Structures are given as C-alpha cells and as structure tokens.
Amino acid sequence: MRIAVTGSIATDHLMVFPGRIADQLIPDQLAHVSLSFLVDALEVRRGGVAANIAFGLGSLGLDPLLVGAVGTDFAEYEVWLKQHGVDTGGVRVSADHQTARFMCITDEDANQIAAFYAGAMQDAREIDLWQLIGTRDRPDLVLVCPNDPAAMLRHTAECRELGLPFAADPSQQLARLDGDEIRELVTGAQWLLTNEYEAALLLERSGWTRAEVLERAGTWVTTLGGDGVRIDSAHQATITVAAVPDTEVTDPTGGGDAFRAGFFAAVSAGLPLEAAARLGCVTAASALGTVGSQAYRADRDSLLAEAARAYGAEAEQEIAPALSGMR
Incomplete structure (x- = not known):
C-alpha cells in the first residue's frame, strides 16, 4: 500500500x-493566568x-x-x-x-x-x-x-x-476548526483518528452524536494513552487493545504519531484491526522511551519481542508480516 x-x-x-504544572494554577485566578516556568532541559x-x-x-x-x-x-x-x-x-x-x-x-x-x-x-x-x-x-x-x-x-x-481513500486526523487543529469545517473533514473518511479528549471535542464542535459520526466515517480509532486504544465502526463490535504494560515515558511528544505509523503499516499489510492496534501500541512504546518524536529506532526484532511480551507469542506472529520490509 x-x-x-x-x-x-x-x-x-x-x-x-x-x-x-497543575500546582502553579490558582483556581480563582484562571481568568488572569501569567506564568513563567524555569525549565531544566x-x-x-x-x-x-x-x-x-x-x-x-x-x-x-x-x-x-x-x-x-x-x-x-x-x-x-x-x-x-x-x-x-x-x-x-x-x-x-x-x-x-x-x-x-x-x-x-x-x-x-x-x-x-x-x-x-x-x-x-x-x-x-x-x-x-x-x-x-x-x-x-x-x-x-x-x-x-x-x-x-x-x-x-x-x-x-x-x-x-x-x-x-483518506484518513481524517484533525488532532490538535480541532481547537482551531469550527463545526462546519470539522463535519467537512470527517465526512467520507475511511478512517478517523483522535485521542480521547479530541473525540469529545469533535462531538461537541460537530454537534453530532457518536453514532452520527460513525455513519459518516468508516472506522474511528481513539487512542486512550495508558489505557490503550478503542476502535469503533458502525457495523462491527468495538475493539479495545491494551497499551504495552510498564512503558517508561521519557517524553510523550510524538507517541500518537508513532502509533499511527505502526497502525497503518499493519493496515498496509492487510492485518486485522486488533493486530494493527497492537503494532501501533508497540511502536508508540518505542517512541515514548526517547526524547523527540523521531529519536526512536524501529528495530524488527525488538518490536516483535515487545509484542510478544505485551500480547503473547500469537500476537508476535500475527504482526510479523507487517515488518517484513524493514531495512
């Protein structure tokens, strides 16, 4: 693909x-926030x-x-x-x-x-x-x-x-888009991708119910941070996949992007949705352990070993075909 x-x-x-950051916020002063953070790195x-x-x-x-x-x-x-x-x-x-x-x-x-x-x-x-x-x-x-x-x-x-065929992944831009624009981006998408907060924002801004979104987009993939991922579609049962356990989070930046790379690499190989979500989670775990969105090293053996640890030997065998073209 x-x-x-x-x-x-x-x-x-x-x-x-x-x-x-939360400790620096004063509840009755949120309308007048003026903060400066002395950072270490x-x-x-x-x-x-x-x-x-x-x-x-x-x-x-x-x-x-x-x-x-x-x-x-x-x-x-x-x-x-x-x-x-x-x-x-x-x-x-x-x-x-x-x-x-x-x-x-x-x-x-x-x-x-x-x-x-x-x-x-x-x-x-x-x-x-x-x-x-x-x-x-x-x-x-x-x-x-x-x-x-x-x-x-x-x-x-x-x-x-x-x-x-296209995937709608509005993510951070949902805060900038109005309802008409969001509805335009979602309608006809084969895939829709958000995190949990963005999913709620999309529903609020679009004015649609979850069922109405699924009538207009093929498959809705929602990342849930440490709780893994949920996959919804109008005519299939919801699929949930747990995140890779005991993942060390050095820097969360780019974790969602790495998930998308792993997920669509598996989709490209024709893998089932559950296997695609597992490869997405394994790839995300690799990215979360490094500083920077492109600092992780995608090593086939390491990814397969992590899949086996997280999801079992059967999962390792299932996602292996998606990694056959790795350099």
Missing part, C-alpha cells in the same frame, strides 16, 4: 519542568505530525510520500527523512517563511503546555494534490493530518474528487 501523509513538518523545542528535535508519521512508516519499511510546506532551512531535515525511507517529493519549499516551530513544556506528570508557530506551513494550502498525484505513483491512502486548516480542507476535497 502506498500512503501519502499530508500535514505539518516542524522543528520541536522540547523543555522539561521539574514540577507539576531543552531539546531541539525534528517534528511535525506528518513528518513524524512518515518517519515511522519509512522506518517500518514502507515508502511514504510526505506532503507539506517548509522553509529554506529544511535541507538537513530532508536528508534525515530520506535516509529513513521517506519520499519528500511532495514537500513545497517557501521562500518567505521558516519551517514551523513547536514549543512544548512537559512536567513530571507528563502534562504539557505547547504553542505552535505555523511559519511556512501556511503555504501548504497552495499544494495541489491533482498535480502532485499526476506526476507520481497514485497513493492507496491519504492521511490528512494537522496542517494549515485551509490545506486540510483542500486536501480532503481533492481526495473525494480524485476518488482517493
């Missing part, structure tokens, strides 16, 4: 606060949702097409992605803006406060999937990930016009 991943490409500035890492997922897919042996907008400071990052199996032929370089920046503070409970500067990402709305697909191998699936909102809407519409 050829997968195109559209969305943000960014540089992450990750900081660690040696305390609890700063890591500058490669990131962006689309780039993270493409990195994961490439590391797992696929040949993903990355589609997004960057600045002229992207050259070194591009080399890194190509080294990890990513086709960067769908990346647009802006002459006017730098690559997007993600700035995040994580406390000792893994709670986070973050900000995102779009920069060159706003030029993603100028990317024409019609033209791009016409010059490359036609993808079997397009992931529409957090991006410039106009780009997300454009790519969704183009997927419908081109007859391309």
Whole structure:
C-alpha cells in the first residue's frame, strides 16, 4: 500500500519542568493566568505530525510520500527523512517563511503546555494534490493530518474528487476548526483518528452524536494513552487493545504519531484491526522511551519481542508480516 501523509513538518523545542504544572494554577485566578516556568532541559528535535508519521512508516519499511510546506532551512531535515525511507517529493519549499516551530513544556506528570508557530506551513494550502498525484505513483491512502486548516480542507476535497481513500486526523487543529469545517473533514473518511479528549471535542464542535459520526466515517480509532486504544465502526463490535504494560515515558511528544505509523503499516499489510492496534501500541512504546518524536529506532526484532511480551507469542506472529520490509 502506498500512503501519502499530508500535514505539518516542524522543528520541536522540547523543555522539561521539574514540577507539576497543575500546582502553579490558582483556581480563582484562571481568568488572569501569567506564568513563567524555569525549565531544566531543552531539546531541539525534528517534528511535525506528518513528518513524524512518515518517519515511522519509512522506518517500518514502507515508502511514504510526505506532503507539506517548509522553509529554506529544511535541507538537513530532508536528508534525515530520506535516509529513513521517506519520499519528500511532495514537500513545497517557501521562500518567505521558516519551517514551523513547536514549543512544548512537559512536567513530571507528563502534562504539557505547547504553542505552535505555523511559519511556512501556511503555504501548504497552495499544494495541489491533482498535480502532485499526476506526476507520481497514485497513493492507496491519504492521511490528512494537522496542517494549515485551509490545506486540510483542500486536501480532503481533492481526495473525494480524485476518488482517493483518506484518513481524517484533525488532532490538535480541532481547537482551531469550527463545526462546519470539522463535519467537512470527517465526512467520507475511511478512517478517523483522535485521542480521547479530541473525540469529545469533535462531538461537541460537530454537534453530532457518536453514532452520527460513525455513519459518516468508516472506522474511528481513539487512542486512550495508558489505557490503550478503542476502535469503533458502525457495523462491527468495538475493539479495545491494551497499551504495552510498564512503558517508561521519557517524553510523550510524538507517541500518537508513532502509533499511527505502526497502525497503518499493519493496515498496509492487510492485518486485522486488533493486530494493527497492537503494532501501533508497540511502536508508540518505542517512541515514548526517547526524547523527540523521531529519536526512536524501529528495530524488527525488538518490536516483535515487545509484542510478544505485551500480547503473547500469537500476537508476535500475527504482526510479523507487517515488518517484513524493514531495512
């Protein structure tokens, strides 16, 4: 399966606060918050949702097409992605803006406060999937990930016009999108991906019930953090898969992106949904143990061993075909 991943490409500035963010909040002063955190560490890492997922897919042996907008400071990052199996032929370089920046503070409970500067990402709305697909191998699936909102809407519409199956992954941009935009992004999606909080926000903003969402999207995958993942569809029983137990969380940034890479690598190999969710959880566990969204090393033997530890020898054998193309 050829997968195109559209969305943000960014540089992450990750900081660690040696305390609890919640302890700094005064309940009767939340309307006038003014906080500054003295952090103990700063890591500058490669990131962006689309780039993270493409990195994961490439590391797992696929040949993903990355589609997004960057600045002229992207050259070194591009080399890194190509080294990890990513086709960067769908990346647009802006002459006017730098690559997007993600700035995040994580406390000792893994709670986070973050900000995102779009920069060159706003030029993603100028990317024409019609033209791009016409010059490359036609993808079997397009992931529409957090991006410039106009780009997300454009790519969704183009997927419908081109007859391309797509996955709606609005994630962090749900806070920016209105109800009409959310309904437009979800309708007709083969896959819908959110975490638990985003699922509640999507329902509130769209005005739809869970059943109404499932009437419009094929399969809804909801990550539940330490509780694993839930998979819902209109005509099948709900599937739940536990997270990998005893996972050491060094940095939660990018865990959801790694899950998506593992999940869609398994889907690409034709694995059942439960097996796909298990590979997603195993890949996420690898990412959670490192600082930075692309710092983990996807090693076939290690992933299979972790799957066996978490889910048993049968699960290990089931997901093995999805890793057969690993470099």
